Amino acid sequence: SEFLPAASWADPGRGGENARPPTKPRLPVVCADWWRGVSRSQSELRAHGLEDGRTWVPRVGRDLPVPALCGGWSPGLLQSRIQVRTVVADSGSEIKNYLVRLLTYLPGRPIAEIPISPQLLYEIGRLAAKLDKTLEKFHHPKLSSLHRENFIWNLKNVPLLEKYLYALGQNRNREIVKQIIQLFKDEVMSKLSHFRECINHGDLNDHNILIESSESAFGDAVYQVSGILDFDDMSYGYYVFELAITIMYMMIESKNPIQVGGHVLAGFESIIPLTTVERSALFLLVCSRFCQSLVMAAYSCQLHPENEEYLMITAKTGWKHLQQMFDMGQKTVEEIWFETAKSYKSGIPCD
16 A cells, blocks of 8 residues: 555645645545544654654545545644644643644444444444455554554453453352453464454444435435544454454444344455354354443443443443343354344345
């Protein structure tokens, strides 16, 4: 893939401080928002190739609806060729430095706001696979930064949850999580070397995917994905990780959560068919992602009780869904998922 400074987005012949990004930027951003809301030193900026105030974007995935970094807009606001600037904010009690970036606007609304149909679940599965395939072409001098070995949100680090279990108290939820962590150690860790590696978005939840509606010939609302947000959790992982994470988040608000996995799986496998080993781990990986989200929410609530409403969004239905999956067992849930996915190949998808 080719990397260009975002200054190249400016209209031909309009360089300098008056340069403007075009209405539809040619290059999508595929980079993690590592610097959000924190102060960084010049050495840290150099580590990510930002010491000169520029970031780099890959010329890949033109059809993926992701935000693009904007170049200069007007003197005094953002200088030409600069996407990342340090600003000073005075909150009254203290003064902090922040790094600020300007991104293009994406239309649509989060899919969390609408009932998700089987067809939309299928499209979201395709989207997850297309995104991972696109990220295969992502090259950058600092790409090794995405090997985030102890990153708590990477699925391979599920065993790290053990030190946060105290936040759950003593109850059945804690016992379920402990059993899933042990199953992960016994049955998933040994399979990691057989999974196909890739870069994962890592957080395709129902608030990070935007959709727009249009009217079909029959007058029904037809939804299409219009945006992918929040690359903050991007890291090296595996195809099956992305799928498991997506299934888990699509289950959260569903009225038929167990059926969700089959539709997402069918969409994903229309782009990237899973291997037998990857399929055999999918159930435990979905359960493990529930554990990550629910345990870390409980832990974060202890640290920031004022943010409980936001932090516990997943917990409102997440514990119920995890308990249901755990009680039904892997074999039963897999039969539902795999039969649903198989039905798409016959041309008659299950509801």
